Amino acid sequence: GAVVSQHPSRVICKSGTSVKIECRSLDFQATTMFWYRQFPKKSLMLMATSNEGSKATYEQGVEKDKFLINHASLTLSTLTVTSAHPEDSSFYICSAQPGLGNTIYFGEGSWLTVV
Amino acid sequence: QKEVEQDPGPLSVPEGAIVSLNCTYSNSAFQYFMWYRQYSRKGPELLMYTYSSGNKEDGRFTAQVDKSSKYISLFIRDSQPSDSATYLCAMNYGGATNKLIFGTGTLLAVQP
Numbered sequence: 001g002a003v004v005s006q007h008p009s010r011v012i013c014k015s016g017t018s019v020k021i022e023c024r025s026l027d028f029q030a031t032t033m034f035w036y037r038q039f040p041k042k043s044l045m046l047m048a049t050s051n052e053g054s055k056a057t058y059e060q061g062v063e064k065d066k067f068l069i070n071h072a073s074l075t076l077s078t079l080t081v082t083s084a085h086p087e088d089s090s091f092y093i094c095s096a097q098p099g100l101g102n103t104i105y106f107g108e109g110s111w112l113t114v115v
Numbered sequence: 116q117k118e119v120e121q122d123p124g125p126l127s128v129p130e131g132a133i134v135s136l137n138c139t140y141s142n143s144a145f146q147y148f149m150w151y152r153q154y155s156r157k158g159p160e161l162l163m164y165t166y167s168s169g170n171k172e173d174g175r176f177t178a179q180v181d182k183s184s185k186y187i188s189l190f191i192r193d194s195q196p197s198d199s200a201t202y203l204c205a206m207n208y209g210g211a212t213n214k215l216i217f218g219t220g221t222l223l224a225v226q227p
Contacts, residue, residue, distance in 0.1 A: 004158075006158070034214060034215070041222075042219070043203065043217045043218065043219045043220050044159070044203070044217050046214055046215070049214055091156070093158050093159070095215075103147075103149065103161060103164045104149075104161075104215060105161060106151070106158040106159045106160070106161075107158050108157055108158040109156070109157060109158040111156070
């Protein structure tokens with residue numbers, strides 16, 4: 001199947017700093033990428049939809065100024081958690097879609113711990 | 116009412132058993148249906164992708180969709196301990212947005 005890579009897989013940062021997570025589609029071009037957050041033993045919560053070359057569409061309740069999303073190319077989207085706080089500690093997962101109507105593939109996820 | 120309902124389990128079965136995982140949904144506009152497997156601390160892995168009502172088989176896995184009843188199932192034959200994971204159903208409307216709506220996931224444990 002298609003491969004979606006996330007980096008870093010784990011990151012620890014200090015409270016108040018910003019951290020960037022990258023999501024890359026390795027063997028296809030992704031017109032759309034999605035960012036999810038998952039709490040322990042819970043399902044995936046969609047944070048935003050990222051379209052190449054345009055602004056991301058955020059889900060209700062997600063702070064766009066805190067979770068900055070950039071989709072600069074057809075193979076790369078980034079999520080920057082700004083001014084991180086301990087409550088931002090979570091598992092962040094991206095997914096990518098090769099094209100309209102195609103299935104969606106997930107990255108391996110990134111564990112963020114804010115101390 | 117949630118758009119997608121899924122029993123969170125946990126579901127424990129002996130090795131070799133047939134496992135049945137199910138989801139119901141409320142919106143008849145959903146067009147595409149998927150099952151993902153997620154191991155602990157890993158990203159979801161796509162198992163099955165279906166569009167129409169009926170059955171789709173891939174190895175030990177069979178996905179079943181009943182659009183009239185708004186009900187989807189995943190069957191696992193000859194279950195193995197390595198199948199122990201959380202299984203998430205997901206669906207979307209298709210078209211331009213294509214964002215997935217997930218069930219809560221069912222935690223499956225296959226006992227050796």
